[in-house]
Every structure is written in C-alpha cells, then in structure tokens.
Amino acid sequence: MAPDQSPQKHIIDEATLHVTSIFQKTGEHAVTDHTADADEEVLGALGYKQEFKRSVDRGFVRPSTTDRASDFTWIESFAVSFSVLGLLPSVASTLGYNLGYSGQAGSVWGWIVAAVMIQSVVFGMAELCSSMPTAGGLYYASAVLAPDGWGPFASWCVGWSNFLGFSTGPCSVNYALAAMILAAAEISNPDYVPQTWHLYLVFLFLLVIQGLLAMNATKILGYINIVGTIANLAVLVIFLIWLPAGSINRPRSRFNDNHTVWVDIQNGTEWPTGWAFIMGFLTVIWTMSGYDTPFHLSEECSNANIAGPRAIIMTGQLGMYLGFAIILVIAYTVRDVTDVVAGAYGQPMASLCVQVLGKNPGLAMFALNIVAQFFVGQGCTIASSRVVFAYSRDGAIPGSRWWSKVNARTRTPVNSVWFVLAIGALLGLLMFASPVAIGAVFSIGAIAQYIAFTTPLALKLFFAGDKFKPGPWNLGRWSSPVGAVAVAWLLVIVPALCFPAVKGKDLNDLTMNYTCLIYGGTMLFALLYYALSARKWFKGPRVNVEHLIYTDAVESAGSVSDNVDRVPEKV
Known part of the structure; x- marks a missing residue:
C-alpha cells in the first residue's frame, strides 16, 4: 500500500x-x-x-x-484612511452646520471639544484592531465581547449600523462633490441656474467613475489612495496659506478680531445656546469618521495587528490637529457667516472662497477642493465595499452570496463595490424631496458610525472581563478609562444629531431633521428581520477556515x- x-x-x-x-x-x-x-x-x-x-x-x-500581488503597507492603509477622512473637503461639505449653528467661536471651541473626545474612540478602536485584525472589525469584536448568548444579536446590530454608516458614505460625499461642481459652474457662469436633475446626473456620473476605479486590484488601489492622500494634504496646505494671505491683501477684508473668533458664540438655532453649540459638533463628527478604515482593510495589510492600529492613531491625531487649523483659518477670515451658510451658490465653501479671495482666485481654490473631495469619495467607496464583503461573508445582509464573492482576477470584492454604489444612487433620490432630506444622510452616517464604533468598546468595558485578550498594541491600564469616555461621548452626541435647527411654528416638512426616521427605520427593519428570521440561523461571525x-x-x-x-x- x-x-x-x-x-x-x-x-x-x-x-x-x-x-x-x-x-x-x-x-x-x-x-x-x-x-x-x-x-x-x-x-x-x-x-x-x-x-x-x-x-x-x-x-x-x-x-x-x-x-x-502586494498588499497594503501600513502607509497605504493610512492613505486610504486619510483619504476617507478628507479633512478640507469634509469640512467644506458640512461647514454650514458648525458656522450656522454657533458661529465662528462655536466652530473653534466645538472642534476642540469634539475632536479631543473623539480621540477616546480612536484609541479604543486601535486597541480592538490589534486584538482582532479582521475586515469585520467592530462587528466581529461585538460578537466576541458580548455576554454569553448575546453575541449574534450584538454583532447583528453593530454590523447593520456600521453597514448603514458606510453605505451612506458614497452618497453623502458624492452629493457634496456634485454640489461643488455645479457651484463652480455657477461661479464661472452667473447665467447658469442648476437644476436638481443636473445635480443627480453629475452625482451618478461620479459614482460610476469611482466604481470603475474601486474594482481594481489592491496594489492599484494602494497607489490611487497614496495619490489621494498627497492631493488632500497639498490642497490643505494651499488653503491654510492662501486664505489668510488673500484676506490680508483684499481691501476691507482683514482678519476677524479675537473676541469674534474665541468668545462670541452666535446661536443660529431656536434652541438654547449650549445645545446649539453641541449640535454644531456634526461637522467634527462627520469629518472625523474615516479612521476605522484600517480596521476593515486589515485582511489586506501586512503585519496588520501593528500596522492597523498605527494607521488608525495616525489618522485620528492628524485629523484633530490639521482640522483645527482649517477651522481656525475659516473663523478668522470669514466675513459674512449668513452669506456663507445660505449663499447664492448653495455650497458654503464656494461662498467662503469667493467672499475671501474674490471670484477668480476663489474659484481656483474651490476647484482644488473639488479634486480633493473626489479622492475622499474614492476612499469611502473602497472602505464601504470591504464592510459589505465582511458582513456578507457571514450572511448578515440580504443577497450575501453575491456581495461576498471575491473577483477571481483582481482578488477584490467587485460585487460589493457596485452594491454600495447602487445604495448611494437610491439614497441620492432624496435630493428631489428637499435639501433637508438629502442633508439627513450626513447625520445618519455620523450616528450610525459612532454607534458602531462605541458599542464594542462598551461591551469590552462592562461585559468582556478576561475574554478580551490585548493585542501587541494596547492601552494597558488606560483601556477602561478611555472606553468610559468613549461611551459617555456617544450618549451626548446621538440626541444632538437628531435635533432640527428650528421648533414650534417654524418646524415643517422642509425644516424637519429626518435622521431619526431614516436611521431608526432602517434599524427597525434590521431588528424585525432578526426577530422574525435571522435569530434562527444567524450565529455571528461565520468561521470559514x-x-x-x-x-x-x-x-x-x-x-x-x-x-x-x-x-x-x-x-
């Protein structure tokens, strides 16, 4: 034998x-x-x-x-993460919230408070990534850290919340990008009057371009995102230099005084000033929400349990400091907040650039911001597809057998790429309802992401005990205090992001905040789906080795x- x-x-x-x-x-x-x-x-x-x-x-x-082919190095993983963060374009997309709700001083102090608090989530997530470097990320962590018997339910809820946050990402980023492109056209041609269907067609075109790029092999994606990171950093530096210089050189422009920038919080809502200040955190929260990307790319990254946490921390820290520099420049140079928030171009950053620099220089600065925003959308599409792949691999999303396929040629989840872009195209139809309705995708993304970010930290803090095994990168004795701050932060921001700016007789179908309806409705569907069907077959992360x-x-x-x-x- x-x-x-x-x-x-x-x-x-x-x-x-x-x-x-x-x-x-x-x-x-x-x-x-x-x-x-x-x-x-x-x-x-x-x-x-x-x-x-x-x-x-x-x-x-x-x-x-x-x-x-080669995988992501830690710097390429950081590049994707920083591209998703997209500081200047992200601030530009949500500038109307912090300036409109609390003025220059509220924007400055709002960034300081919110960005510092967000670091607790950043460091806590980095510790989880080192211990569980898998594309499922927070969803996997929730299943492992939940009390006995609750793992599948915890991972289901976190997975759907994270899925919702990422699936709204390509929509919100590319909607803002399409609005920027039409605003640039309006600046260069004052006779042009953009229509909603113009906006939607540009939006669809951007989704298709990003899908064609995102379906390539990992090595190509790494190069694309390094270019995107360099572009974002270059545009950011130009902005930080050009806007103050232009403000000094333009007659009657100059800088705002220190009292306006640091003391005088202007309440642009109908709520108490303190609550308006907290509502303005949306700009910071939405901007600082891409640092989890290295977690989801960890299966494509070498030395992932060290490289992933390193990329997360680097993204969060750079985001805090560079973002503050952007906010400070805006606070000192903006002349008319009302014109920026509700200006003729329908895009706050366009109005700001023209207001401070003049028409042609302002258009040039704004065009650079458009280029940077494109790379934000590209990074967001890549990260979203990996989240969908990870959850589909475990059967958590309808149609999972399609979205969990890895393309034989590129070895990337091409089906997931087009799935998240199709969701974005459908969500984009909200622009035909009202600006407030489509604007809700920004709040939805912020709430969905931070609930997903913080839930496993709460499970680790209150229930995990010795089940959590720290990875090579860990917080040591600071792990529990950092987790406690992160949980407290979540309890503050969730209600704030659901409030409309007005109340009483001014509240109507065009001014209502639809975040609760859209996010709550989707999560209610997920819970009913779990109660009626998934609880019988969904067991959390599905072992395939x-x-x-x-x-x-x-x-x-x-x-x-x-x-x-x-x-x-x-x-």
Missing part, C-alpha cells in the same frame, strides 16, 4: 497569538494544511481564510500564493507550536 500522501495538519493556537477570537467561545482551533505566515496565522486564529491578496515577503509561503475540537483529531494533527492546549472532547 502506498504511504499516506495527505498534507500534514497544523493547529493554530489563538491563545499564543494575542488575539481575541470567536474560538474562545467554542473551544475550537483553526487548522491549516500548510505552514502559514504570521498574518495568515493571525487571521486563521480569528476563524477566517486568507481571501484577499496579501504580500508574502516574510515567513513561510504556500507555493500557490507566490503569484499574489478548517477547525477542530475532538481530542483524537487534535492528537493526529500536530501543531505549529509546542504549547498547544489539548481540547476536551465534545460530548
């Missing part, structure tokens, strides 16, 4: 890899038929096969993987280390 030619089995012991794994709840171990490299081993310990392209330039290599639990299988399989715990036989 010929000798057994079956490959040697290797057990991946998650207990030795500093990961918080779903296997901790089942007592199982992942098994491979080859010697995995460090990144594949960590991913296997979390229960997933390596499906995306990832570099193989260190450790042991499967012969069949030698043709794989070979795994075992039986003692005899363990004894015969071998191990990647000498200290693999023997698992008791399942009865």
Whole structure:
C-alpha cells in the first residue's frame, strides 16, 4: 500500500497569538494544511481564510500564493484612511452646520471639544484592531465581547449600523462633490441656474467613475489612495496659506478680531445656546469618521495587528490637529457667516472662497477642493465595499452570496463595490424631496458610525472581563478609562444629531431633521428581520477556515507550536 500522501495538519493556537477570537467561545482551533505566515496565522486564529491578496515577503509561503500581488503597507492603509477622512473637503461639505449653528467661536471651541473626545474612540478602536485584525472589525469584536448568548444579536446590530454608516458614505460625499461642481459652474457662469436633475446626473456620473476605479486590484488601489492622500494634504496646505494671505491683501477684508473668533458664540438655532453649540459638533463628527478604515482593510495589510492600529492613531491625531487649523483659518477670515451658510451658490465653501479671495482666485481654490473631495469619495467607496464583503461573508445582509464573492482576477470584492454604489444612487433620490432630506444622510452616517464604533468598546468595558485578550498594541491600564469616555461621548452626541435647527411654528416638512426616521427605520427593519428570521440561523461571525475540537483529531494533527492546549472532547 502506498504511504499516506495527505498534507500534514497544523493547529493554530489563538491563545499564543494575542488575539481575541470567536474560538474562545467554542473551544475550537483553526487548522491549516500548510505552514502559514504570521498574518495568515493571525487571521486563521480569528476563524477566517486568507481571501484577499496579501504580500508574502516574510515567513513561510504556500507555493500557490507566490503569484499574489502586494498588499497594503501600513502607509497605504493610512492613505486610504486619510483619504476617507478628507479633512478640507469634509469640512467644506458640512461647514454650514458648525458656522450656522454657533458661529465662528462655536466652530473653534466645538472642534476642540469634539475632536479631543473623539480621540477616546480612536484609541479604543486601535486597541480592538490589534486584538482582532479582521475586515469585520467592530462587528466581529461585538460578537466576541458580548455576554454569553448575546453575541449574534450584538454583532447583528453593530454590523447593520456600521453597514448603514458606510453605505451612506458614497452618497453623502458624492452629493457634496456634485454640489461643488455645479457651484463652480455657477461661479464661472452667473447665467447658469442648476437644476436638481443636473445635480443627480453629475452625482451618478461620479459614482460610476469611482466604481470603475474601486474594482481594481489592491496594489492599484494602494497607489490611487497614496495619490489621494498627497492631493488632500497639498490642497490643505494651499488653503491654510492662501486664505489668510488673500484676506490680508483684499481691501476691507482683514482678519476677524479675537473676541469674534474665541468668545462670541452666535446661536443660529431656536434652541438654547449650549445645545446649539453641541449640535454644531456634526461637522467634527462627520469629518472625523474615516479612521476605522484600517480596521476593515486589515485582511489586506501586512503585519496588520501593528500596522492597523498605527494607521488608525495616525489618522485620528492628524485629523484633530490639521482640522483645527482649517477651522481656525475659516473663523478668522470669514466675513459674512449668513452669506456663507445660505449663499447664492448653495455650497458654503464656494461662498467662503469667493467672499475671501474674490471670484477668480476663489474659484481656483474651490476647484482644488473639488479634486480633493473626489479622492475622499474614492476612499469611502473602497472602505464601504470591504464592510459589505465582511458582513456578507457571514450572511448578515440580504443577497450575501453575491456581495461576498471575491473577483477571481483582481482578488477584490467587485460585487460589493457596485452594491454600495447602487445604495448611494437610491439614497441620492432624496435630493428631489428637499435639501433637508438629502442633508439627513450626513447625520445618519455620523450616528450610525459612532454607534458602531462605541458599542464594542462598551461591551469590552462592562461585559468582556478576561475574554478580551490585548493585542501587541494596547492601552494597558488606560483601556477602561478611555472606553468610559468613549461611551459617555456617544450618549451626548446621538440626541444632538437628531435635533432640527428650528421648533414650534417654524418646524415643517422642509425644516424637519429626518435622521431619526431614516436611521431608526432602517434599524427597525434590521431588528424585525432578526426577530422574525435571522435569530434562527444567524450565529455571528461565520468561521470559514478548517477547525477542530475532538481530542483524537487534535492528537493526529500536530501543531505549529509546542504549547498547544489539548481540547476536551465534545460530548
């Protein structure tokens, strides 16, 4: 008889890899038929096969993987994240909220308060990423950290909230970009009167272009986003220099006085000034919401449990400081807040640039902002598709078998790319209802993302106990205090983002804040779907790597280390 030619089995012991794994709840171990490299081993310990392209330039290599293209390095992962953050374009998209609700002083102090509080979420997320570097990210973390029996429900809610936040991203970013393009056309040709259908067609065109780019291989996407990051940083630097210089050189322009910028909070709402100040946080919250992208790209990134947290922290910190510089420049140079918030062009940044720099220089500065905004939409499309892929892999979204497919040529989730863009196209129809209705996608994205960001931190803080295994990057004794601040921050911002600017007789169907209706309606659908169907079959993250639990299988399989715990036989 010929000798057994079956490959040697290797057990991946998650207990030795500093990961918080779903296997901790089942007592199982992942098994491979080859010697995995460090990144594949960590991913296997979390229960997933390596499906995306990832570099193989260190450790042991499967012969069949030698043709794989390069993965994201930590700097490329940061580049995608910073592109999604898109500081100047993101501030431009939501400038009407902080200036309109609380004026220059409210914008400055609002950024300081909100950005500092957001760092608690940034650092807490980085710690989770180091422990669970998988594309499912927060959804996976919620399943593992929830109390026994509640894992599937927790991951379902977080997954749907994160899915909703990301799926509204391409819509909100490209709606703002389309509005910017038409505003630029209106500045250059005063006789042009943009129509809503013009706006929607430009919006659709942008979605298609970004889809064609986002369906490429990981290596190409890395290059695109490095270009996007360089473009965003270059435009930001030009803005920070040009606007103050232009303000000094234009007659009767000059800078605003310190009292206006730092003391005089102008209430642009019908609510008390303190609450109007908090409502103005929307600009900061929506702008500072792309730093989770490295988490979702971790399956395409080398050394993910270190590179991912590093990219998250770098994005959050740079976002805080550079964003404050943008807000400070705007506060000192804006002359007429009302004209900026409700100006003739329908786009606050367009009005600001023309007001401070004049028509032609202002148009040039605004055009640079449009270029930067395009790369924000591109990064957002990439990140959104990875979230959809991760949740579809576990059957959490209707049509999951389509959205979880990885293209055989590019080794990227092409179907997921077009799915999120189709959602964006449908949401864009809200622009035909009213500006307030389409504007709700900004608040929806902010609420959905921060609920998804903070829920696993709350589960870790109150329920996880010793189930959480810190990764190589961790907060140590500061982990619990940071998590507590993040949870408190969420409790403040959720109600604030749902308030309309007016009340009483001024509140009507055109001035109402529809965030509660759209976000609440979608999450109600998700909860009903879970109660009526998903609770019977959805078990949280679906392990797709070979795994075992039986003692005899363990004894015969071998191990990647000498200290693999023997698992008791399942009865």
